[in-house]
Amino acid sequence: MENSEEKEGWLAVDIHPWVFFTSAAIIIGSVLIAILFQASVGDIFTTIQEGIATGAGWLFIMTMNIVLVFVLVLMVSRYGDIRLGGSDAKPEFSTLGWFSMLFSAGMGIGLLFYSVAEPMFHFVSYPLTEVGTAEAAKSAMDLTFLHWGFHPWAVYTMVGLALAFFAFNKGLPLSIRSVFYPVLGEKIHGAAGNVIDILATVATLFGVATSLGLGVQQVNAGLDHLFGIGQTPLIQVFLIAGITMLATWSVLAGLSAGIRRLSEVNLVLAGMLCLFVLLVGPTLFIFKSFGENLGHYIQYLPVLATWNETYEATNWQHSWTVFYWGWWIAWSPFVGMFIARVSYGRTIREFIMGVLFVPTLITFAWLTIFGNSALNVEMFGAGGIARAVQENLPVALFELLQNFPFNAITSGLTVLVIITFFVTSSDSGSMVIDIITAGGNPDPPKLQRLFWALLEGAVAAALLLGGGLVALQTAAITTGLPFALVLIFMIYSLRKGLSTYTEGPGFSMPPYEHGHVFKTVSSHPEPELVHGHVSWLGKQRPSRRVMSEAEPVRGGKRGVRRLFGGKKQKSAKKDEGGQQ
Amino acid sequence: MLETVSQRFQGSCMMVMRQVGGAVNFLGSSFLVHPDGYLITTARIITEDNDLVVVPPISNEAFMPVTREEVAPVPVKVVARDTGKDVALLKMTPELEINMPEGILGEPEHDPRGAMLMSLGVPFGYYRFHGVIAAQSVLSGRVKSRTETNLIIFDRRVQYGDIGGPLISVNDRQVIGVIGGVFDPVELEGGQIPDGVMPINSDLSYATSIEYGRQLLEKALEDSSGE
Numbered sequence: 001m002e003n004s005e006e007k008e009g010w011l012a013v014d015i016h017p018w019v020f021f022t023s024a025a026i027i028i029g030s031v032l033i034a035i036l037f038q039a040s041v042g043d044i045f046t047t048i049q050e051g052i053a054t055g056a057g058w059l060f061i062m063t064m065n066i067v068l069v070f071v072l073v074l075m076v077s078r079y080g081d082i083r084l085g086g087s088d089a090k091p092e093f094s095t096l097g098w099f100s101m102l103f104s105a106g107m108g109i110g111l112l113f114y115s116v117a118e119p120m121f122h123f124v125s126y127p128l129t130e131v132g133t134a135e136a137a138k139s140a141m142d143l144t145f146l147h148w149g150f151h152p153w154a155v156y157t158m159v160g161l162a163l164a165f166f167a168f169n170k171g172l173p174l175s176i177r178s179v180f181y182p183v184l185g186e187k188i189h190g191a192a193g194n195v196i197d198i199l200a201t202v203a204t205l206f207g208v209a210t211s212l213g214l215g216v217q218q219v220n221a222g223l224d225h226l227f228g229i230g231q232t233p234l235i236q237v238f239l240i241a242g243i244t245m246l247a248t249w250s251v252l253a254g255l256s257a258g259i260r261r262l263s264e265v266n267l268v269l270a271g272m273l274c275l276f277v278l279l280v281g282p283t284l285f286i287f288k289s290f291g292e293n294l295g296h297y298i299q300y301l302p303v304l305a306t307w308n309e310t311y312e313a314t315n316w317q318h319s320w321t322v323f324y325w326g327w328w329i330a331w332s333p334f335v336g337m338f339i340a341r342v343s344y345g346r347t348i349r350e351f352i353m354g355v356l357f358v359p360t361l362i363t364f365a366w367l368t369i370f371g372n373s374a375l376n377v378e379m380f381g382a383g384g385i386a387r388a389v390q391e392n393l394p395v396a397l398f399e400l401l402q403n404f405p406f407n408a409i410t411s412g413l414t415v416l417v418i419i420t421f422f423v424t425s426s427d428s429g430s431m432v433i434d435i436i437t438a439g440g441n442p443d444p445p446k447l448q449r450l451f452w453a454l455l456e457g458a459v460a461a462a463l464l465l466g467g468g469l470v471a472l473q474t475a476a477i478t479t480g481l482p483f484a485l486v487l488i489f490m491i492y493s494l495r496k497g498l499s500t501y502t503e504g505p506g507f508s509m510p511p512y513e514h515g516h517v518f519k520t521v522s523s524h525p526e527p528e529l530v531h532g533h534v535s536w537l538g539k540q541r542p543s544r545r546v547m548s549e550a551e552p553v554r555g556g557k558r559g560v561r562r563l564f565g566g567k568k569q570k571s572a573k574k575d576e577g578g579q580q
Numbered sequence: 581m582l583e584t585v586s587q588r589f590q591g592s593c594m595m596v597m598r599q600v601g602g603a604v605n606f607l608g609s610s611f612l613v614h615p616d617g618y619l620i621t622t623a624r625i626i627t628e629d630n631d632l633v634v635v636p637p638i639s640n641e642a643f644m645p646v647t648r649e650e651v652a653p654v655p656v657k658v659v660a661r662d663t664g665k666d667v668a669l670l671k672m673t674p675e676l677e678i679n680m681p682e683g684i685l686g687e688p689e690h691d692p693r694g695a696m697l698m699s700l701g702v703p704f705g706y707y708r709f710h711g712v713i714a715a716q717s718v719l720s721g722r723v724k725s726r727t728e729t730n731l732i733i734f735d736r737r738v739q740y741g742d743i744g745g746p747l748i749s750v751n752d753r754q755v756i757g758v759i760g761g762v763f764d765p766v767e768l769e770g771g772q773i774p775d776g777v778m779p780i781n782s783d784l785s786y787a788t789s790i791e792y793g794r795q796l797l798e799k800a801l802e803d804s805s806g807e
């Protein structure tokens with residue numbers, strides 16, 4: 001274990017060698033193993049994941065709810081006033097830029113994948129409702145809202161908040177290890193902290209790389225749908241190279257110029273797509289269903305959020321709710337880190353409202369526009385989306401767009417939106433890994449960013465060509481279990497950190513002694529203070545009557561002369577003599 | 581809200597005293613406004629020819645003794661004293677390493693009527709009680725005096741020892757005024773209360789707007805950098 005001097009040195013230079021090299025070695029090693037032994041590795045992880053879902057599903061469900069309640073309580077508590085970065089901190093980004101980065105990093109990718117697909121799945125396969133009925137449609141949207149709603153964002157909120165608080169307010173490195181400070185103390189800078197950071201780095205890179213791989217398949221599906229170019233690994237590797245280059249540019253350009261601008265472009269494009277579907281699709285149906293979906297969600301939130309399939313004895317949740325909870329939890333170090341990085345200068349209340357409610361509402365609007373359009377087609381229109389989705393998930397959105405005019409344009413736009421979402425995810429992932437492997441430096445050097453952005457692309461490409469993408473994704477999700485325990489622990493740690501937090505060091509100065517200690521004496525307020533109120537305003541100020549007779553006079557002749565010496569003071573004393 | 585403001589201003593308040601031989605005599609409150617050792621207080625509690633000192637009051641969270649027998653004062657000089665606006669700027673003569681938050685002087689016109697305020701001061705310093713007392717009030721109104729001095733009225737009756745202490749906006753966490761005393765409109769008008777007539781016994785107090793203190797500080801910093 002390194003001593004504290006080395007620790008300082010490592011934090012001062014921008015690579016934390018243990019974290020940096022060990023993470024890189026683990027990542028490259030795992031990719032090789034995944035490619036060489038993909039079948040057996042896949043089996044192992046699938047078995048582990050199924051075991052976790054069966055044995056610890058309840059733990060995920062409980063954890064998510066505890067985190068949500070905790071975050072809501074924090075929002076209304078007095079800690080809400082604490083400003084991340086100290087009370088003089090100013091937010092680095094405009095509120096709109098902040099929202100778009102939160103949204104892009106947290107959900108963008110998955111939403112495009114699942115906004116059509118998931119309601120369709122539930123509509124035809126949710127075991128507790130009759131397939132294809134109005135009840136099934138309501139449940140389908142409700143379940144989708146549950147999986148994409150307050151719970152994931154609550155987890156992101158808490159991880160982001162804990163990271164931001166310990167980094168910006170307590171002066172610790174912007175790193176997952178810092179969250180453990182109230183319990184581990186200085187040990188976070190040692191081996192235990194290294195292990196934590198290595199885990200976070202590896203999980204983040206695999207998460208981003210595997211979704212880069214999966215996303216590229218969706219982009220490829222879209223391009224194939226448009227131009228009939230086919231879906232081959234070679235095309236996908238080229239796509240990865242392209243996206244990685246864009247991401248590299250964005251990462252190198254820095255947060256403000258790169259990621260923020262891309263996120264905003266991204267949001268505009270996604271907004272255009274959304275608006276198109278809203279206006280051209282079943283507008284009235286969407287408007288009506290948005291309110292109803294929200295109401296349904298809020299009404300059944302406690303029921304659905306705590307539902308464990310206890311009495312049904314089914315295992316539908318394993319591949320849905322529990323899967324999602326594991327996924328969100330596994331992603332939380334990455335998204336939380338990114339959220340923390342961009343949220344400097346917000347108060348905790350602002351932070352929670354911004355991260356918990358705004359992206360959730362946008363997500364709900366998005367899910368309603370796409371999900372309900374698909375439901376509308378399925379229930380009252382041509383149908384066929386559900387079946388297509390079950391056969392090939394990546395084409396879900398394109399199947400929906402086929403029902404509307406200007407299919408070619410909108411599909412093209414969709415491909416563009418997916419690409420920009422992936423670039424923002426990829427570069428925010430590189431940014432996060434950079435920060436962690438630089439020992440918590442929020443502005444790591446560019447060479448390092450380049451390395452991670454390229455490694456991400458390389459890992460994704462290698463997995464695409466060699467297989468093993470799904471195995472690794474499953475592996476990433478299995479890390480959700482240890483992280484669920486970490487989340488519970490984080491609640492304790494954050495609560496402890498907040499309760500002992502004081503607003504900065506306040507004012508301080510060294511004691512000024514010089515061997516002079518003076519006695520205190522009782523005295524009385526000066527008469528012009530007692531009777532003067534504000535009468536001095538606009539008047540000639542009466543000269544000061546120096547001291548009341550009741551006061552002991554110390555300090556020998558000099559003091560006495562000073563006290564009763566001056567003529568002015570004597571006359572003043574006479575003037576006010578009656579006011580003793 | 582209030583406790584975070586209190587924490588932010590922990591240690592800002594100082595007692596102004598006059599050194600008389602081996603003893604010190606309490607005059608009022610003051611507060612630090614600059615790391616070079618500048619303090620703002622009310623002009624009328626001091627005179628320029630006195631041996632003035634400031635003494636850090638007891639401001640920690642422990643139960644404090646009700647009287648303090650001995651103190652270690654820091655000598656100060658009067659840098660500027662504006663009797664018209666009733667604000668004075670003091671500076672510690674020894675160079676001490678002072679740490680303090682930035683941007684503690686605020687905008688007196690920013691808060692709306694009814695905004696939450698906190699005042700700090702050493703209300704009973706005259707009686708050797710050297711503890712900082714925090715008190716909550718609301719911004720009751722703003723008045724321009726006969727001499728064009730902007731006053732902030734707040735709904736708490738201050739004690740004489742509070743005079744010179746900071747009036748802090750809780751929303752902005754910044755000082756918006758220097759506590760002046762109990763508010764009395766009769767005297768503000770320039771009138772005198774005839775003998776035998778009950779004076780107004782107001783529960784309201786006033787603070788002179790911090791803008792005058794800021795002006796003194798800015799001028800002093802300009803002068804010192806020019807030297």
